[in-house]
Amino acid sequence: MSDTFVLPVGPQHPALKEPTSFRFKVDGEYIVDADLRLGYNHRGIEKGCEARTYVQDTYLLERVCGICSNAHMTAFVQGVEKLMGIEPPLRGLYIRCLMGELERIHSHLLWLGVAGHEIGFDTFFMYTWRDREVVMDLLEMVSGNRVNYGMQTCGGVRRDLDGVQITQLLDGVAALRARTPYYLNLGATEPTMVARIAGVGKLPKEKAIELSAVGPTTRASGVQFDVRSDDPYAGFVEHIPFTIQTDNGCDVLARVIVRAKELMECYNICEWILRNLPAGEIRVKAPRKVPEGETVSRVEAQRGELIHYIRANGTDKPDRVKVRAPTLANWPATLYMLRGAYLADIPIIMAAIDPCLSCTDRMAVISDVRGGEKVWDWETLRQYGIEFHRNRGIKP
Amino acid sequence: MDLFKIALYFLVYPGLLFLFVYSTFVEWVDRKLFARFQNRRGPLYTGAAGLLQPIADFVKLMAKEDIVPDSADKPLFNSVPVLALAAVLASGLLLPVWHFTAGMQSATSFDGDIIVMAYLLSLPTFAYFLAGWSSASMYASIGAVRVLTLLFSYEVPMFLAILSPAVLAGSWRMAVIAEYYQQHPLMLLWNIGAFAVAVVALQAKLERVPFDIPEAETELVGGTFTEYSGRKLALFRLLTDVQMVTGAGFLAALFLGGFPGGLVPGFLWLVVKTLAIVFILAAIKAVTARIRIDQMVSFSWSYLAPLALLQLVVVILVRGYLP
Numbered sequence: 001m002s003d004t005f006v007l008p009v010g011p012q013h014p015a016l017k018e019p020t021s022f023r024f025k026v027d028g029e030y031i032v033d034a035d036l037r038l039g040y041n042h043r044g045i046e047k048g049c050e051a052r053t054y055v056q057d058t059y060l061l062e063r064v065c066g067i068c069s070n071a072h073m074t075a076f077v078q079g080v081e082k083l084m085g086i087e088p089p090l091r092g093l094y095i096r097c098l099m100g101e102l103e104r105i106h107s108h109l110l111w112l113g114v115a116g117h118e119i120g121f122d123t124f125f126m127y128t129w130r131d132r133e134v135v136m137d138l139l140e141m142v143s144g145n146r147v148n149y150g151m152q153t154c155g156g157v158r159r160d161l162d163g164v165q166i167t168q169l170l171d172g173v174a175a176l177r178a179r180t181p182y183y184l185n186l187g188a189t190e191p192t193m194v195a196r197i198a199g200v201g202k203l204p205k206e207k208a209i210e211l212s213a214v215g216p217t218t219r220a221s222g223v224q225f226d227v228r229s230d231d232p233y234a235g236f237v238e239h240i241p242f243t244i245q246t247d248n249g250c251d252v253l254a255r256v257i258v259r260a261k262e263l264m265e266c267y268n269i270c271e272w273i274l275r276n277l278p279a280g281e282i283r284v285k286a287p288r289k290v291p292e293g294e295t296v297s298r299v300e301a302q303r304g305e306l307i308h309y310i311r312a313n314g315t316d317k318p319d320r321v322k323v324r325a326p327t328l329a330n331w332p333a334t335l336y337m338l339r340g341a342y343l344a345d346i347p348i349i350m351a352a353i354d355p356c357l358s359c360t361d362r363m364a365v366i367s368d369v370r371g372g373e374k375v376w377d378w379e380t381l382r383q384y385g386i387e388f389h390r391n392r393g394i395k396p
Numbered sequence: 397m398d399l400f401k402i403a404l405y406f407l408v409y410p411g412l413l414f415l416f417v418y419s420t421f422v423e424w425v426d427r428k429l430f431a432r433f434q435n436r437r438g439p440l441y442t443g444a445a446g447l448l449q450p451i452a453d454f455v456k457l458m459a460k461e462d463i464v465p466d467s468a469d470k471p472l473f474n475s476v477p478v479l480a481l482a483a484v485l486a487s488g489l490l491l492p493v494w495h496f497t498a499g500m501q502s503a504t505s506f507d508g509d510i511i512v513m514a515y516l517l518s519l520p521t522f523a524y525f526l527a528g529w530s531s532a533s534m535y536a537s538i539g540a541v542r543v544l545t546l547l548f549s550y551e552v553p554m555f556l557a558i559l560s561p562a563v564l565a566g567s568w569r570m571a572v573i574a575e576y577y578q579q580h581p582l583m584l585l586w587n588i589g590a591f592a593v594a595v596v597a598l599q600a601k602l603e604r605v606p607f608d609i610p611e612a613e614t615e616l617v618g619g620t621f622t623e624y625s626g627r628k629l630a631l632f633r634l635l636t637d638v639q640m641v642t643g644a645g646f647l648a649a650l651f652l653g654g655f656p657g658g659l660v661p662g663f664l665w666l667v668v669k670t671l672a673i674v675f676i677l678a679a680i681k682a683v684t685a686r687i688r689i690d691q692m693v694s695f696s697w698s699y700l701a702p703l704a705l706l707q708l709v710v711v712i713l714v715r716g717y718l719p
Contacts, residue, residue, distance in 0.1 A: 015614040028541075029689060106715055118614045120605050120686025192606050192685040225548070340538035344688045347614040 001293045004032050007343070011040045015118065015283060015347040018357035022350075026343055036331060041361040049321040050373060054080055057318060058153060061308075065149045065359040066263040066322060067110065070103045071301035072323070072359075073152040075308040076334065078233055078298030080154045083290045090235070091363045092156030092282040097234040098107040098169075098273045099142070099151050100299075101266045105176065106135045107302035108259045108266075112183055115256060118347040119196040131179050138172045158167025166274050173274075177267045184260035188253065197252040201337040201349040204250055209269045211292050215304020216262065217353045219246045220254035227300035242269055246320045301326055303354045323357035405504070406489065415488045416668075418638035420450040425671060426678050428642070429628050431503070433682035444642050450637070453631055462626030469530035476530065477624075477631040480523030484638045487516035491645045492571040493662050508568045513646055514558060517601065520545050523612065524603075527632075528620030539619030542610040546600060549696035550607070554597035556704035560590035560711045563652045570646075574654020584653060584712050589707040591651040595673065598643045599680050600692070602636060605658035609692060644673040650652055694708050 004027045011019040018027040019040035021331070025033040047263055049057045049281065062073040074096060116124030135171045136146050136375040142165060143149035151157050160168075178240070187193060203213065209223035218225050226244045228236045236242060245261040247254040290312040304326030331351040336350050405411055423449055426438060431438030439446025455478070489504050490513045517642035521543060528540025562568055562588060565576035568601060577584050588609035611619030618624070621632055623660065655662040687695065 014617055082455055118607060123434045123682045126436060130435055192687050195691055196685050342688055344615050
């Protein structure tokens, strides 16, 4: 154990719920260097969008991710609405915003539990996930689904809220509001938990800006950056009051605190929306074809800024859709945080950005394998696969 | 007749059969308590209230495919689980639960058996190290190194802590120590600090949260046991359960006044006292996060070891000044 050696984490590893591959050069318990390989979970969704109509794409893009499905859907329909030049009615915008915030609640509660699990605090995991069921039930009541709600559509939202639902939503949010300070208190004071997260994964403010970190990761480094106020959408700022939650701790503890504070802010937003929901239509009719043009649509997903780029060519199918998920923006910061850390801190540092690999994954083009050809036909690809596995103990 | 009793002692109580059955029961208690602490239900379906779940898990694991890595040190890899299990089963025989030869020394109760007991309870730790080391896997190797680092941090406080009741009772034999405290129950209060240290050290010895550093799932996959599967893994898991029983019994004999009253009352005392210790262990497991290995070392040497030493000083003073 005298010299450094390489510890692979992934593509399959208990700390990773989805496949990606880290190569850690470790010296005993210290990480000397960290390297990342993407490309294990590429599904070709962007390309798939080009072959489908805008309506179909809405549901395809929702399935980019199970946790932030609503954020992807919102980003896409917003972009398309911008290209079409239509504006959803106010009630539709408010419900759109409500779905986003409910989703943020479920995602942050999920994340708190995962963070607890990564540092071996399973009780924390069980408690937060039990309470997450409250918001999951609310989401199911509103949309009919626990994940992939299918609520957004070009021109507004697809389901309205009635009085009974609003009462139940208010009750559920009030129950969660009563529970959340306990987690904030626990996360910030339980000695073994604090020992594991305070001072771990330091990301100074300048570095966070330099490495373009997004979402709670950057807000925990004291950066006032939130798309909801910087580039308001779905009724934020001009209608819905909201404040950015930041913390100056720059470590994992600060990320726990920021997320817990954001939860409280989400409850405020939800209650405000439910109490001030305007009457009226929930959507306007959208045309099938989108006029030529291109646009960028930004949404503050739970993990940070989510960007959709859409280029339309005048037909009912997009010419190009490009997704920049928040996790991709957070990878450089993660690698920075991992260098020099303890081996034991790998899981929690990685979990602290709330990575979503299925959102993020890119195809890796290794152009020098076969003479630099970038486009392979099916037969070449098949041959390459057979040869690749020939000497690896797997029968082709 | 003596031969029959010895066979009974070795095979039934407190030997093989008892240790196997009782350790699965203790695992069930531990799982159930841990689940209730976490707002879960725990095992439910196998047997009444899931009582047979640990046995079902054991049988299932025994039937699974047993894989030995090509590059592993095979003789060592294969023999370690059996040897370690033998060590903890032997430690069960030393528990002062049933002495048909009470009053005189025997092979299972003698002056200095407290040292032998501590030694036998330490052997599995070395087995874990050897298991991880012989696996020739990155995760297992790091786990093995962590096992040893962990050992160096909790073993000294553990040994210092068990000295305290022995010094106060003036004996190195568990049966005599237990008898002393049965006659002077109030003297147990002098050992509370040592008891706390010993319980924490036992938690570390059993590699449970917050000290499950060598097998931290999210960091090291399975730690030292990454490459183990099937029968050998089943033996390792049984070993941990038996170690929990004998470790808890050891502490109960030293710190809680042992198991008085002969066969049946002694058995009941054993169950009550070990379960009380298991309750504490499960509570610690439920309310803490896993600490880092460097934090463990500094915690042991800046809190556990000084506390154990202080306790020893107190006990020596008490022994000197009290009648």
